[in-house]
Amino acid sequence: MSERRIAKELNNLKHNPIPNCSIEEGSDLNHWTIKLTGPDNTPYAGGLFLLNVNFPKDYPFQPPRIQFETxxxxxxxxxxxxxxxxxxxxxxxxxxxxxxxxxxxxxIILLEEPNADDPVVPSIASEYRFDKSNYDHTAKQWTLQYASCKRM
Structure with a gap:
């Protein structure tokens, strides 16, 4: 069931693409690479972020594992x-x-509106809350340094 479900979702995304996302298909249906462009009006705008998506054998009963490669x-x-x-x-x-x-x-919504109330990196969340201009500056610098289209 897992591979049928994944193939169906892939087909659906091909016909109804998500803005800012493109999927790179490989030979393994259980592993996708997503190219995500940073949403406009965020410090990530202009960046190209690679995400790895790994589907567990018991998908959809267990969630996919998603990791930013960038x-x-x-x-x-x-x-x-x-x-x-x-x-x-x-x-x-x-x-x-x-x-x-x-x-x-x-x-994508999380990139547009970070959740500083339940962070995995408390220091960045604190900066986001109390010094947003410095947060934006640092996030833009990282986007230029690590997610520049020229680097891809």
Whole structure:
């Protein structure tokens, strides 16, 4: 069932693409590389971020594992690239009714509106809350340094 479900979701995303996301297909249906462009009006605008998506064997009964391959300065992304667990679709609230498209949409929203109340990097969350201009500056610098299209 897992591979049929993943193939169906991939086909759906090809016909109904998510803004800011493109999927690089490989030979392994259980592993995707996502190219995510930073949303406009965020410090990530103009950046191209690579994400690895790994589907467990018991998908959709277990959530996919998603990790930023590109470094990003964000309170809800661990320095190793793992996306925060409080993202409802990746935490204990996972439901087989959710799709990878919904998860990617939630990640884009998280880039637009970080959740500083439940961070994985408290120091970045504190900066986001109390010194937003410095947060924006640092996030833009990291985007230029690590997510520049010229680097890809």
């Amino acid at each position: 470094k990003i300065y964000h309170p809800n992304v661990h320095p190793d690239g793992t996306v925060c667990k409080q993202l409802c679709s990746l935490s204990g609230k996972w439901s087989p009714a959710l799709t990878i498209g919904a998860v990617l949409g939630a990640i």
